[in-house]
Amino acid sequence: MKIESAKLFRRGWSLLTEVPGWPNAPIAVRWRRALPIALPAVGMLVLTGWKFAISNPGVERELASRQPLIGLEAKVAGLRISCTTRAATDLRDRASGAAGALMDGAQDLDGRLAELGRNASAQGWEATFQGVGNRGNQAPAATYVGCVPEKANFRPAAGNPHAWDTLLLILDRLSVPEQPIDLTSLTIRADEEGHISVDAGLRVLYLIADEKITK
Amino acid sequence: MIAPLAQERPAAPAPLPTRSGAGNAHSRKAALAIAWLGQSVEAAVFRGAARVGGWASSGAVATVSDFEAVLGDMLAALEFKGTDTLLLLEHEQFIHRVESAPSFSEAAARSYLQARVARHERECGEPVWCAQRTVSARQDASFMLHLLPTAFFDHLNQVLASRGLTLSRVYPLIVPLQYEVDAVAGAADEPVLVAAEMSGVTTILVGRSGGRLTFARTIRASWADEPVRVGVEVNRSLLYAKQQLGIVVRKVRLFGADAGVEAVRARCSEGREIAAADPHPLDWLQSIAGLAPHDPLNLVAGHLRRNRRRRLLRAGVAAALWLGLASMAVSAWSDGLARRAGAQSFAALRSREVALRADLDRLTRRREAMERDRKFISEATGLRMPPVPERALGYLAAMLPKSARLAEFKVAWDPSESRWAFHAAGTIEGDEDDAHAALDQVQQQLERSPLRAHFNETPRVLAALPVPPDSPSLFGFNMGGTFFED
Numbered sequence: 218m219k220i221e222s223a224k225l226f227r228r229g230w231s232l233l234t235e236v237p238g239w240p241n242a243p244i245a246v247r248w249r250r251a252l253p254i255a256l257p258a259v260g261m262l263v264l265t266g267w268k269f270a271i272s273n274p275g276v277e278r279e280l281a282s283r284q285p286l287i288g289l290e291a292k293v294a295g296l297r298i299s300c301t302t303r304a305a306t307d308l309r310d311r312a313s314g315a316a317g318a319l320m321d322g323a324q325d326l327d328g329r330l331a332e333l334g335r336n337a338s339a340q341g342w343e344a345t346f347q348g349v350g351n352r353g354n355q356a357p358a359a360t361y362v363g364c365v366p367e368k369a370n371f372r373p374a375a376g377n378p379h380a381w382d383t384l385l386l387i388l389d390r391l392s393v394p395e396q397p398i399d400l401t402s403l404t405i406r407a408d409e410e411g412h413i414s415v416d417a418g419l420r421v422l423y424l425i426a427d428e429k430i431t432k
Numbered sequence: 433m434i435a436p437l438a439q440e441r442p443a444a445p446a447p448l449p450t451r452s453g454a455g456n457a458h459s460r461k462a463a464l465a466i467a468w469l470g471q472s473v474e475a476a477v478f479r480g481a482a483r484v485g486g487w488a489s490s491g492a493v494a495t496v497s498d499f500e501a502v503l504g505d506m507l508a509a510l511e512f513k514g515t516d517t518l519l520l521l522e523h524e525q526f527i528h529r530v531e532s533a534p535s536f537s538e539a540a541a542r543s544y545l546q547a548r549v550a551r552h553e554r555e556c557g558e559p560v561w562c563a564q565r566t567v568s569a570r571q572d573a574s575f576m577l578h579l580l581p582t583a584f585f586d587h588l589n590q591v592l593a594s595r596g597l598t599l600s601r602v603y604p605l606i607v608p609l610q611y612e613v614d615a616v617a618g619a620a621d622e623p624v625l626v627a628a629e630m631s632g633v634t635t636i637l638v639g640r641s642g643g644r645l646t647f648a649r650t651i652r653a654s655w656a657d658e659p660v661r662v663g664v665e666v667n668r669s670l671l672y673a674k675q676q677l678g679i680v681v682r683k684v685r686l687f688g689a690d691a692g693v694e695a696v697r698a699r700c701s702e703g704r705e706i707a708a709a710d711p712h713p714l715d716w717l718q719s720i721a722g723l724a725p726h727d728p729l730n731l732v733a734g735h736l737r738r739n740r741r742r743r744l745l746r747a748g749v750a751a752a753l754w755l756g757l758a759s760m761a762v763s764a765w766s767d768g769l770a771r772r773a774g775a776q777s778f779a780a781l782r783s784r785e786v787a788l789r790a791d792l793d794r795l796t797r798r799r800e801a802m803e804r805d806r807k808f809i810s811e812a813t814g815l816r817m818p819p820v821p822e823r824a825l826g827y828l829a830a831m832l833p834k835s836a837r838l839a840e841f842k843v844a845w846d847p848s849e850s851r852w853a854f855h856a857a858g859t860i861e862g863d864e865d866d867a868h869a870a871l872d873q874v875q876q877q878l879e880r881s882p883l884r885a886h887f888n889e890t891p892r893v894l895a896a897l898p899v900p901p902d903s904p905s906l907f908g909f910n911m912g913g914t915f916f917e918d
Contacts, residue, residue: 237739239593240586254746257753264760276771283778293788296795305798312805315812319758344456359811385826391918393818403821418844
């Protein structure tokens, strides 16, 4: 192996420095002969060494020192793209619309139920409501929205000839998206004499007080 | 020092056709042709096939140093300004050896010869060599190896190179003598023996026309001083050709002193045609001047090929390295430019740092508000329940036939199962088949409705109820299931 390497080196040296027609040329002439190859090779070596030993580490240091500010610019650019004024306005409008459909707080429940009772009365029905549990101690359903369960009983007023039809009207008006009331159960019973009794489970949604979610 | 050879010698023969046929490449170039045969040197300049002048050394030239000493005079006399030089060489260091190689393939013969040369190299040093196939009646693969020590060649080449001359061709004396064979044999395919003496060295060859060499040998014998020995050696060569190779030579051509010629005539003239002449190296030079450098009998053809390959390799490597260096330099320069541009752009960025931080605060607040709004909208809409009970009541009321009457209807959200359960009970008038058909229809319609009702596996109860006489039959039903089950 060593002999092969030495032979290879000798052949390379010969190829590099051989002067045609002058096998015993002095070393200075041989070196001059090698210059066209040795010079660029040395130049490449120097450039490579400079690049990896000096230039690249310097560039990396510079980039590392600039990284916080470059990162800040990239972050701002990303936010500008993802949080445009228009998108923020649209979301705000939708949030206001959604908040408008909710009660301002649990304290408004009586008012809402009274309104519901008046509406039923106008349709020839008598409505009575009964709270489930302690109204003032309801755990919020989520971060911004709470709900209060309520039971309602509807009975047709005496002399209401269109009890079925008006019941459907009451229920339809109850379920519109603008009302903060959801129907969780509905039980209708009718005896042989035609007496109808309607029991409904209600869930009334309200907005948990938060100054950042405004109507 | 210029010898009036052109007047004393017979006119040069018309140039013979080259065996390679590639001599035209040099036809317009002037070439210095040197015949170093034994201890005498003669030279001439050829411009194509035309000999321009001639020169002969006055003293003995035995070594390269002697050759170097006379080279200046030669060049001055010939006023040669070119570089291309050919050498016709017969020297004691120039060895010619017959080798019998395996005849079954060219590759085997080549390998054998290379092995012989390698052995010679181990014993005597590296040679410059070429091989010439010989022909004989036995048709075996025999070759004439011409071996010249590389050290001798390099020294000679160096001497010539120092004068600006490029030694492109070296031929052994056998090559022009083969042309003499052609001249003697003419169109007839007869074997011819040619013997020539130059400065005490005699070359004897037997061949046929067309450059077909049978054998050749070189002996040290002066025709003037040892004519008897010359006669014996020529006769021995004739006998060798006859006995060993089965060739009967009837034509003999001699180039040497009269004493030697007479000795040969005395021994070998029976049944043979013997012609004699003075040696004329310049004519021999003329016969080989048109041979191309890549002629297989050019001793240095391989050497020159190898040198050319090395030159090309060197040029290629140098070009690649310079290109690589240039590209690296350009890359480094462009990197520097990019770095400067990056620094400028970073300086501009730094000047906007305060504004950027303010923007970041503003946009972060906006993003938080948006996240809050998004979450609120998700909660406010996600917590709403679909209007299933009222819709289910409406559907069922519309689907039930007029003969049916609902006694109980119940729909409730089951939070533990996360599903809507329903139950309906009532009565239906008519015969049993009509009641079944009506309930089947209601079931199918509810299953296909947007509520996608799924009925319990328990079969709906359909039982006849007691009714007064003469009243239509009355059946009670009871059905239940879930909505949005799938």
